[in-house]
């Protein structure tokens with residue numbers, strides 16, 4: 001139930017004294033607004049009108065429903081909303097005002113809305129200014145980049161408030177108490193799609209209203225013990241890094257920039273040399289090769305998972321680091337499935353949202369034809385990892401060192417060399433026929449480009465929470481009411 005509303009009278013005139021109960025019933029019904037499930041994980045606000053001949057009984061029902069809704073502590077009452085007016089097709093403000101705000105009003109949620117004026121406005125406001133105590137949650141209207149701003153602000157603020165050093169790679173970070181809602185209005189909307197099952201603003205608004213809660217793992221990314229960024233979806237080097245760098249120069253194209261740059265980078269077919277080290281995850285449920293996607297039922301066992309993640313048998317110290325050296329077309333760490341409209345199953349369909357791990361996918365140098373086979377599997381039901389040049393590991397930490405990376409003392413020399421290389425790389429990238437491979441790619445970190453290539457990544461189990469519930473696999477009543485299904 002979203003809310004109960006007393007129906008307005010049709011012509012504005014009350015005729016209680018005309019003796020006709022029928023007329024009164026027609027005019028004084030109570031509208032119950034509720035969530036109705038539609039196809040492809042979409043939710044809609046539906047309405048049913050109840051009538052009753054006894055006004056007292058009717059009022060009793062209305063006040064009982066209202067009391068129950070008001071006393072439900074998981075439902076947010078006050079929300080802080082940030083809108084990126086330039087994300088995606090620049091429709092964020094319109095989407096919020098026309099599709100979301102009326103639902104919040106209907107559900108009795110008060111909002112404080114900030115339309116961002118520059119990049120990192122939301123992040124800095126959350127870090128330093130926002131009076132977080134006043135709110136039950138934060139909502140971002142935009143794409144993955146906007147969500148990234150929100151988590152950077154919120155995680156930072158939480159650590160400072162809890163006296164934790166947010167820069168240290170070894171600190172156990174404090175989980176954020178405020179939940180985050182995502183109203184999708186970006187170009188990829190992967191985080192929304194992979195946690196809700198669709199990138200539909202009304203569906204997301206309804207998940208916020210009913211007070212859903214989905215914990216989410218967060219990766220911290222460091223370079224030489226220096227904090228760079230957090231990531232919740234894709235950390236991609238090689239193909240996805242190159243697509244992002246190329247597409248940033250084509251923002252004017254809108255979301256189509258990714259298709260253009262994707263095709264270009266596929267044809268360019270650059271590979272990169274380097275060393276990947278990782279700490280395999282032990283004591284976890286499932287593997288990246290599981291046929292099933294992350295299921296709602298997993299949300300129910302997240303506390304159990306958490307005890308495995310954080311429990312007495314400390315998994316980080318139980319495993320041995322492993323190292324792989326090679327030439328890679330792509331190195332992807334998927335902390336969630338990374339499903340999105342372009343890839344409905346995502347890069348790692350069986351990745352869990354909140355198990356304290358990330359799926360490290362290594363795509364070794366192979367022919368263009370084979371790489372195309374791999375990419376096409378992002379869009380089909382075939383096992384993405386059943387290819388000789390692709391391997392996947394479920395890990396808690398990993399490091400990457402590009403082949404040409406040197407020690408700190410060589411950094412100045414390296415910087416000089418790098419700038420020369422980058423000029424040549426650019427030339428080569430623009431002239432694929434040249435055949436000369438660039439030394440470096442860059443990391444695509446939830447859609448933002450990282451400034452360093454040598455990185456150290458650590459997964460923080462359930463550091464944040466979303467107003468979501470994971471992807472519901474079955475129609476919700478099927479397994480409860482049908483004894484045959486059980």
Ligand SMILES: CCCCCCCCCCCCC/C=C/[C@@H](O)[C@H](COP(=O)(O)O)NC(=O)CCCCC
Pocket residue numbers: 143144145146186187188189190233234240243244258259262338340342343347375376378379444445446447448
């Ligand atoms: C020949 C068919 C090839 C089809 C390949 C399709 C694969 C698409 C997988 C996309 C995974 C996306 C992971 C999410 C990344 C986003 O965080 C990032 C930024 O999003 P936003 O802020 O909303 O703009 N998006 C991308 O990096 C775009 C990748 C697109 C690659 C084609």
Ligand SMILES: Nc1ncnc2c1ncn2[C@@H]1O[C@H](COP(=O)(O)OP(=O)(O)O)[C@@H](O)[C@H]1O
Pocket residue numbers: 083084085086087088089115116117118119120121141142143144145146147149185186187188189447
């Ligand atoms: N008012 C603003 N002006 C310019 N950039 C902004 C503004 N607000 C947010 N941004 C930045 O825009 C970038 C893209 O935002 P996002 O909402 O992810 O859209 P898209 O999905 O199209 O990339 C993010 O890096 C974010 O920091």
Ligand SMILES: [Ca+2]
Pocket residue numbers: 217335336351352353354355356357358
């Ligand atoms: Ca995970």
